[in-house]
Amino acid sequence: MISRILAAGLPRHVGEEVKIAGWVHRRRVLKSVTFLVVRDRSGLAQVVLPGGETVPSEETVVEVQGTVQANPQAPGGAEITGAVVKLLSEPAKAPPFDLYRPQVTATLPTILDNAPVALRHPRLRARFEISAASVAGFRQTLDGLGFTETHTPKIVGSATESGANVFGVDYFGQRAYLAQSPQFFKQALVGVFERVYEVGPVFRAEPHDTARHLAQYTSLDAELGFITDHHDVMAMLRQAVAGMVAMITERVGPTEELTLPGVPGEIPSIHFADAQELLARNTGEDPRGEPDLAPAHERWLSEWAVKEHGSEFLYVTGYPMAKRPFYTHPDPARPAYSNSFDLLFRGLELVTGGQRLHRHADYLAALAGRGESAESYSDYLSVFTHGMPPHGGFALGLERWTARLLGVGNIRETTLFPRDLHRLNP
């Protein structure tokens, strides 16, 4: 019995008897010959059958044995002739749209409702190979820089980050919540490992139906100790992003849909106040006094960075303390601004990060200043009673990243099985 090879390997076996296995991707029945295109995880293989034979329908799972022959017209330059086709499993139903057409002809709801079969379309499938490569590059980079990977609770006793937009869980009769981020845990673990990361699900009970928010997404979280300020975090994030792009290049390479960005040795950076000045001078609007950037302003700044610095990435630093969470470290020189940053990429905020407070007394003062009680943060605060180094970190949304890379407008297109206000299946 000969063992299976992959479709992409055919050209290395010209003249040999081989076995492949996969799905019937397409049938082309001509008068004297029938072509069967078989899809497996590596790509497509053309199988030549005599005319007049009944051929299995699309998505039938088949095993094909035959002889590899060179043919410049076949995908990869080789095809299988003299083939014997064995059916492994037959579909009970046709896919909701043709998987063999180069473009995806279905609407987004059709794709999402039929995700298990729709994702078989090579173009849709490729998006998630890019996701997987991104995460592998992220981990490889941070592993090489002394980070430890962690797995932290997704069920938490209190909704620390913000009371709103949190899912409730019935926890053995007790009220619990789905974690909106691993923020508390990753900070605590800086005290243990100095440098930690986690790739995992985070949950937001997002009540709005937007193209860029989901009820669950995959967060790439990192946190590191012994920093001087947020610039050390920004330098680390740059390395992580460069590692992600490098791994995509290695595993997937550029494709028709994918344009990979260059990652500058130093990502250009502009202070929030300077960004507002720039917007006021150039856009005919005056955002000064606003505590955050509007989406249109993020887009303008992104375009400015491309023109001014030749970079698709731009750091905006020093967001006003008023709009940042209580654990944010202020800028010692201008305490109304923070040691925080956003990373803009192709017009959108991709990452939020910054330096955190690390002294127990500073946390008590920050909570008091916001009129919040220290008791409701007792677990969180206890971390800082035991000596914590200056530290900071960031969180990058995986689905948002791949959507930007691929230039798709809706984050649902880069999520295997999205969860939102209206969607809980499949």
Place this chain on the structure above:
Amino acid sequence: MISRILAAGLPRHVGEEVKIAGWVHRRRVLKSVTFLVVRDRSGLAQVVLPGGETVPSEETVVEVQGTVQANPQAPGGAEITGAVVKLLSEPAKAPPFDLYRPQVTATLPTILDNAPVALRHPRLRARFEISAASVAGFRQTLDGLGFTETHTPKIVGSATESGANVFGVDYFGQRAYLAQSPQFFKQALVGVFERVYEVGPVFRAEPHDTARHLAQYTSLDAELGFITDHHDVMAMLRQAVAGMVAMITERVGPTEELTLPGVPGEIPSIHFADAQELLARNTGEDPRGEPDLAPAHERWLSEWAVKEHGSEFLYVTGYPMAKRPFYTHPDPARPAYSNSFDLLFRGLELVTGGQRLHRHADYLAALAGRGESAESYSDYLSVFTHGMPPHGGFALGLERWTARLLGVGNIRETTLFPRDLHRLNP
């Protein structure tokens, strides 16, 4: 300004001026000299200070600048002399037990209640470096074998796997559940990627307070298509486990607490029925007719495998269909038994896996045979209407794996922040 080096790097800098940073791990005040042991993510460094100086208490975060001097008595054979110590952050409170003692002197509840500081103990911390290395080895092995990493929903619309032991979530006013496993998704994704894995949280509303169950644990899930039967899955799992052990060896090496197992080229295997015969002949008990193995019998079989095959791993195959989930593939030759397996490791079931049904008609028949309605599985069943290859997979609990490696009795000891019937904090 000189930049920081790690404690473990001291011996490479003898005679040089260096800077280290970390936590005061221990003070030893003698008459004429004071030793400060500083802990960072790489290990410990000894700092020599003149006698009579006030020294910071344990867990103070410090930066130390001084000259490296060889000293065979110091950890690593080098220490810092002529040191200037700068305090970065002072503890408000002492740890609940001495972190510098070689053994952990606290009880498990004390450790868990104070996890953020307790985990700083080098022995406790090391357990999670082993976890991280295990997961890295798992991924590296499967990445090399053509698997794609996926991220699937943790909030699901129906409790497919089993109605009991599932956490309810209020999902925008709708009833939803926390996923007990990625079973549905990983099978569906075999249709897309052929080979997939996921490392992520799974949730069980486990109402019993045991040493080996948690409400959330980290599941290493894999699923692969185009198999002949469960033996292909077992061969793949063997490679994954070997990769995990290899990565632990590379990153952590054997330690006092850790005895790494050898992974045989082929893990010995015994059929469930033969295992029962063996137990009946040798244990004075007769388990024949029972649909599962008792914990004591798993321990006996594990010991038998060590004696008989020199292996700490043992596959038990062919569990009765009656005790396996509806998607289990029967043994074609003996349909009361299944094409499934458990992997026993050091007396405990570590992995469950097997071949799944892949034909739509077989699923309908299996559900009907169990008196379950096909409607409540409509999403799941739809996957199999579109042509699915023979496939199978497995799930390995990370915390249980590291507990077995370290020989600790309670799975809470290998979980950073465990969640159980009584514990939702920190």
